[in-house]
Amino acid sequence: MLGDEFTHQSTLGTWKNIVMTGTTLEDFQVPFKSSFVKTIGNGDSTSFWNEQWCNRGKLCDVFPRLCRLDRNKEATFRDRVAKENGELIMKLDWVRDISGRVLGNLDQIATLVxxxxxxxxxxxxWSWSFSNKGFEVKQLTSIIEEKILGNTTNIIPTIRNNLIPKKIEIFMWRALKKRLPVHVELDKRGIDLNSTRCPLCDGDLETVDHTLIFCNHALDVWMRIYRWWGMGNFNNFSISEIANEDINVPSSSRGSKVWQAVKWACAYYIWKNRNNKIFKGKNWSGPVALSEIQIASFVWISNRLKGKKLEWLVWLSNPNIYLSIL
Known part of the structure; x- marks a missing residue:
């Protein structure tokens, strides 16, 4: 099994982390682990039954009956295949004679060999089935984006924002789809909890909207963000409204994206601080959260806003000027 091989103690950390990431990607229908396929040379280092060397998958999964009948289930490809007179022949060693319908399976294996x-x-x-150039982070990123963000037209037209990291886009997509592990959503999935109420304020059930908007901690942060930008009162009632909120001031497309990026960063940091409080016991406050959002959004946007430059002091004192000048 690829994961077991790469996560062995002797494995280099980079590959271990890459393969372990596959566990998460499988949840988004990205077949990451199975995308790595052994390319046979002399067959010495490839398990005949337990590694994927053909497009059908691992033979132990595709033909489990035949695998159980092999005397040596750890046999290599070279143990089971030989080349004679230019043709490949199988060298099989069964615990008993093969008969019945498994004979048809044997013919299929012969065709694969x-x-x-x-x-x-x-x-x-090793080869990577997603690319003929070998493993490429860029190609994998494209596949992940297509799976996670590609089919969002009917959810929210502004799900993409190139001024912030992809992790924030994914976070907002999960929030809009109610896929954050808040207590109410965990309860729906059969996870036994002591309570489904908000663990921070105990003021209501912990839904996505409560956590990111209505919880006292979240409201305090949002009001500070709106005051910082001079946007008046905060009057949003769902995460969908925040994601789609129109800006009722003259602004360019890029200016609107800047404000949108700040709001998405705000939601992300509210969630991050919520988790730090619950799982690490770290207290958080509105002023601290505001400072985190100001710094992070400035860095993210500055690094991605091509052809324009944000001024730090202006960003702190009068950021909504960027709505009209960008």
């Missing part, structure tokens, strides 16, 4: 480019002068290697 015949398609392998068996070359005793080469070593086995």
């Amino acid at each position: 015949s398609a392998v480019n068996f070359d005793e002068s080469k070593t086995d290697s």
Whole structure:
């Protein structure tokens, strides 16, 4: 199994982290682990049954009956396949004679083996089915974005904002889909909790909207953000309203995106501080949260706003000027 092999104690940390990431990606229908396929050379380092070397998957999963009948289930590809007179033949060793419908399975395996480019002068290697250039973070990012953010037209037309990191876009998508692990959503999924009320204020059930908007801690942060930007009173009643809120002042498209980026950063930091309080016992306050959001949003936007430059002192004192000048 690829994950087991790469997470062995001798494995380099980078590959271990990459493969472990696959567990999360599988939840978004990104078949990450199965995308790594062994390319057969001499067959010495590839398990015949337990590694994926063909497009059908691992033979132990596809043909479990035959796998159980093999005397050596850890046999390598070279143990089970030989090349004679230019043709590949199988060298099988069963615990009993093969009969019945598994004979048909054996014919299928023979067909898969015949398609392998068996070359005793080469070593086995890994290939990545998502790209013929080998593993590429850029390509994987594109696949993840397509799966997670691609089909959001009917949810929210402004789900993308290139002024903030992808993790914030994904966070907002999860919030809009009610996929944050707040107590009410966990309870719906059958997770036994002592209470479904907000663990911070105990003022109401902990829904996504309560956590990110109505909780006293969240409201305090939002009011500070709106005062900082000179946007008047905070009157939003759902995370969807925040994500789609129109700005009733003359502004360019980029200016609107700047304000949107700040709001999304605010929601993200409210969630982050909520988790720090619950799981780490770290207290948080409105002024501290405001400072975190000001710094993070300034850095994110400054690094991504091509052709324009934000001024730190202006950002702190009069940020809504960027609604009209960008």
